[in-house]
Amino acid sequence: MNFFSVIQATGLSFFILLAVFTLMEKAFPANAQQRIFRPNWVLDLCFFLGQYFLWGAMVLLLLNYVNGLLNTFIPHTFRQKVAAQPWWLQAVEVVVLSDLVVYWAHRLQHNNAFLWRFHKVHHSSEHLDWLAAHREHPVDTIYTVGLLNLPALLLGFNLETLAGLIAFRGMWAIYIHSNVRLPIGPLKWFIGAPELHHWHHSYDRKAGNYANISPLMDIIFGTYNCPDKEPEKFGIDEPSPRYYLGHLLYPMLPGKWVRVITGRFKGLYPAKKVNNNPVNINDGVPM
Numbered sequence: 255m256n257f258f259s260v261i262q263a264t265g266l267s268f269f270i271l272l273a274v275f276t277l278m279e280k281a282f283p284a285n286a287q288q289r290i291f292r293p294n295w296v297l298d299l300c301f302f303l304g305q306y307f308l309w310g311a312m313v314l315l316l317l318n319y320v321n322g323l324l325n326t327f328i329p330h331t332f333r334q335k336v337a338a339q340p341w342w343l344q345a346v347e348v349v350v351l352s353d354l355v356v357y358w359a360h361r362l363q364h365n366n367a368f369l370w371r372f373h374k375v376h377h378s379s380e381h382l383d384w385l386a387a388h389r390e391h392p393v394d395t396i397y398t399v400g401l402l403n404l405p406a407l408l409l410g411f412n413l414e415t416l417a418g419l420i421a422f423r424g425m426w427a428i429y430i431h432s433n434v435r436l437p438i439g440p441l442k443w444f445i446g447a448p449e450l451h452h453w454h455h456s457y458d459r460k461a462g463n464y465a466n467i468s469p470l471m472d473i474i475f476g477t478y479n480c481p482d483k484e485p486e487k488f489g490i491d492e493p494s495p496r497y498y499l500g501h502l503l504y505p506m507l508p509g510k511w512v513r514v515i516t517g518r519f520k521g522l523y524p525a526k527k528v529n530n531n532p533v534n535i536n537d538g539v540p541m
């Protein structure tokens with residue numbers, strides 16, 4: 255795929271998503287007061303473009319590389335036994351195992367300080383909609399996509415077979431961040447809806463709902479949390495950068511290097527008010 259076709263695909267995806275989700279967010283809003291071009295919309299657009307132009311291809315290359323490595327380690331007879339099962343059983347195995355792995359991997363991101371440095375970029379959104387779904391540090395993307403697909407790769411599914419499932423998971427991940435509230439009745443016990451993931455983004459870092467597609471893992475492990483209203487506030491109780499480059503650098507570099515690099519660009523790494531008290535962003539940079 256050349257650069258021109260990447261631009262075409264990105265533009266097409268953007269306008270289709272914008273059209274579909276704008277209609278849904280207007281027809282079934284979770285928060286009717288929220289504007290389409292809400293604060294930090296451009297910042298999230300940068301994350302969207304970053305994913306399409308840079309990180310998406312890198313993650314696919316890494317997945318291919320891991321797949322090649324696993325192919326040399328996993329016994330051929332094991333793969334044959336897996337492939338001999340009915341297709342529906344293989345599909346159930348992949349979804350359940352992926353959800354189990356991602357549930358614990360995601361829960362760990364909220365409890366481990368190092369992983370939280372990267373994952374909190376995703377949680378720094380103070381307004382949720384389809385575009386905010388793309389606010390994710392590339393290290394977080396590699397961690398999540400890698401672990402999400404690990405069970406399928408171990409079982410011997412190739413990436414072409416998985417493409418449909420990966421595409422569905424991607425679309426669902428966008429949907430659950432959208433500013434939509436559309437009750438799905440008893441189906442909500444099998445598939446996570448936006449209201450469930452919105453609570454995951456509430457101000458409380460340990461609010462629960464860590465599962466990927468189905469909420470079953472949260473129900474089993476006691477972290478299901480879905481009050482019958484929207485959270486009062488989204489975001490994190492920590493200062494965070496306002497600009498894309500700041501978000502990329504902040505989790506990776508010691509504070510003094512972030513200051514040296516970003517200090518060259520006026521206003522790139524500004525102070526941010528937290529709890530109505532001015533806090534200098536540089537004071538909170540982890541070393």
Ligand SMILES: [Zn+2]
Pocket residue numbers: 360363364373377454
């Ligand atoms: Zn999270």
Ligand SMILES: [Zn+2]
Pocket residue numbers: 376431451455
């Ligand atoms: Zn999210």
